Amino acid sequence: MDAQSITGDVAMRAAMDGTPHQQTAVGTVIGHDLTANEGVGCVIVRWPGADGFTGTYPPDALVRVERDSDGIPRAI
Numbered sequence: 001m002d003a004q005s006i007t008g009d010v011a012m013r014a015a016m017d018g019t020p021h022q023q024t025a026v027g028t029v030i031g032h033d034l035t036a037n038e039g040v041g042c043v044i045v046r047w048p049g050a051d052g053f054t055g056t057y058p059p060d061a062l063v064r065v066e067r068d069s070d071g072i073p074r075a076i
Contacts, residue, residue, distance in 0.1 A: 003032050003041030003059045010045060010062040011073050022071040030054070 009026050016024075027045040033056060035042055043062055047053045065073035 003043050006032075006043050006059050006062055006064060009065050009067075009073075010043070011065045012057075013061055013063050016063045016065070016073070016075055020073050024073050026065055026067065026073050 007029050009028055011020070011024055011026050025047055027047040029043055030046050031044040033042055033044055034040065035056075041059065042056045043059055044054060044056050045062070047055065063075045066076050068074050
């Protein structure tokens with residue numbers, strides 16, 4: 001998957017492969033970049049919380065999601 005194609009809300013693929021629940025972290029894509037070493041596309045995500053942690057991830061590690069009516073993130 002191309003990093004540029006990932007936008008909106010995302011969750012970690014590992015969390016979505018398990019059993020997602022209301023407390024599953026859902027971050028917002030805030031940009032795209034290239035890795036310093038390999039020039040590979042990556043996705044910049046801001047995660048919820050008081051510190052607003054921002055991380056850079058390969059696109060394969062993320063899944064685009066929407067929360068359902070119960071507040072549980074579902075892959076889209």
